[in-house]
Amino acid sequence: MFPADRAITGVRGLDEMLGGGIPKGRVxxxxxxxxxxxxxxxAQFLYTGIVDCGENGVYVSFDEGKPQFYREMAKLGWDFAALERAGKFAFVDASPIRSLPGEVKIGGMTIGKRDFSLLSVIQAIRNHSASISAQRIVLDSMSQLTFQYPDPVERRTAVLDLIDALADLGATCLLTSELVAVGMRRKMQFEEYLVHGVIILQTMRVGKAYGRVIQVEKMRETAIDEQPRPYQITERGIEVYPRETVF
Ligand SMILES: Nc1ncnc2c1ncn2[C@@H]1O[C@H](COP(=O)(O)OP(=O)(O)OP(=O)(O)O)[C@@H](O)[C@H]1O
Ligand SMILES: [Mg+2]
Known part of the structure; x- marks a missing residue:
């Protein structure tokens, strides 16, 4: 049995690496x-939360629309449309922020696109989470938001505001972001310092072959398995092999 203060991810091998799952309420x-x-x-995290743990979930998409997401996930056996009809799941389409005009007028006020998008995204997350009492929230992918802030100080402030707003909601949250690699070396990304935990998914060269590798870089309140472990994507979702070594 997994401890009650953990949100299981639904990926059994990853839950093992995390000592039972993600600490509840963390980002x-x-x-x-x-x-x-x-x-x-x-999606596996949200689906497991709803079906196995009775924890409702919100998915905030910055990339794809709802029909595409539902279709892709149905192929893995996850019927999010049915969960939405049951009032257990909400899809927030935040993809329009990519094509907003430079300035937005609200009442008599003009505010910049970036601040508007951040505020409106936070407000939409609050509304949808409240409407279904969500205990799990996913933002996929946050890169779409951070790309809008070329200035590193502004970018850091925006991401901090977002993380604070999510942490205030008390739900367990996953944010995705693009991994930036320079040649064989990985560059530390500023978001990694701001969040409570970091999980990295990448393809690595092992001997002569390439393989998918997952690593838990950090997780507050948790004694983690720091070793990179192999994983696969199958027709049932992600599978992690926590007892296999990569090197
Ligand atoms: N049924 C399946 N069996 C095996 N692999 C699959 C299956 N369905 C999807 N995949 C793999 O999953 C990958 C896509 O996964 P996903 O969309 O979660 O990746 P992502 O990291 O979100 O990608 P992006 O950066 O484009 O957002 C594809 O590269 C594909 O190889
Ligand atoms: Mg994706």
């Missing part, structure tokens, strides 16, 4: 290369 970053399974991992 965790899923960093990954393109196609590494960030969206699938987040």
């Amino acid at each position: 965790v970053l899923i960093l990954g290369s393109p196609g590494s399974g960030k969206t699938i991992l987040c």
Whole structure:
């Protein structure tokens, strides 16, 4: 039995690496290369939360619309449309922020696009979470938001505001972001310092072959398995092999 203060992810091998799951109420970053399974991992976390734990969930999409998300997840056997009809799941489409005009007029006030998008995203998350009493929230992918802030100080402030707003809601939250690698070396990303936990998904060269590798970089309140472990994406979602070594 997993401890009550943990939100199981639904990926059994990952839950083992995390000593039972993600500490409830924490904000965790899923960093990954393109196609590494960030969206699938987040959907598995939400689906497990609703179906196995009775914890309702909100998915905030900055990339895809609802029909695409529902179709892709249905292929893995996860019927989010039914969960939405049952009032257990909400999809927030935040993808329009990518194409907002430079300034937005509200009442007599003009505010910049970036501040408007951040405020409106936070407000939409609050509303939807309250309407279904969500205990799990996913933002996928946060890169779409951070790309709007070329200035590092402003970017850091915006992400901190977002994390604070999420932490205030008390739900267990996953944020995804693009992994930035320079050649073989990975660059530490500023978000990693701001969140409570970081999980990295990437493809690594092992001997002559390439394989998918997952690593828990940090997790507050948790004695983690820091070793990179192999994982696969299958028709049932993500599978992690916590007893296999990579090197
Ligand atoms: N049924 C399946 N069997 C095996 N692999 C699958 C299956 N369905 C999807 N995949 C793999 O999952 C990957 C896509 O996963 P996902 O969309 O979660 O990645 P992502 O990290 O969110 O990507 P992006 O950076 O584009 O958002 C694809 O690269 C594909 O190889
Ligand atoms: Mg994705």
